[in-house]
Amino acid sequence: MTKPPRKRSRRARPAITDIDAEQREGTTIQDVIxxxxxxxxxxxDDSTEFAFLPRVVSAAQADDVDRVGVELRDGVRCVPGLMGDLPRAVERLR
Structure with missing residues (x-):
C-alpha cells in the first residue's frame, strides 16, 4: 500500500522575498546609430523591471492613494490585454 502524499506546511514552502534581487533605478550611456x-x-533607462515597487510601498504606507496610482501608472510594464482591469484604472489616473 502506498502512502498518501505528505502535506507540506506553509512554513516548509519556499518564500518569495523579492521580485528583483536588486531593485535599482538609473540610466546608462550607450552608443547608438x-x-x-x-x-x-x-x-x-537601465532600471530593473520592478524598481518602481519601493515607491509604491512608500506611497501605500503614507496612505497616499493618488501617489500609489501614479507610481503604478508610471512603473507598470504590461501587455494591457493580459491585465483586464488595469488599463481602465490607469486611464482614470491620466
Missing part, C-alpha cells in the same frame, strides 16, 4: 547612420551616445 541613428537613422542617418551617425553614431552618437544616448542616455537610456
Amino acid at each position: 541613428g537613422e542617418d547612420g551617425v553614431m552618437r551616445q544616448e542616455e537610456l
Whole structure:
C-alpha cells in the first residue's frame, strides 16, 4: 500500500522575498546609430523591471492613494490585454 502524499506546511514552502534581487533605478550611456547612420551616445533607462515597487510601498504606507496610482501608472510594464482591469484604472489616473 502506498502512502498518501505528505502535506507540506506553509512554513516548509519556499518564500518569495523579492521580485528583483536588486531593485535599482538609473540610466546608462550607450552608443547608438541613428537613422542617418551617425553614431552618437544616448542616455537610456537601465532600471530593473520592478524598481518602481519601493515607491509604491512608500506611497501605500503614507496612505497616499493618488501617489500609489501614479507610481503604478508610471512603473507598470504590461501587455494591457493580459491585465483586464488595469488599463481602465490607469486611464482614470491620466
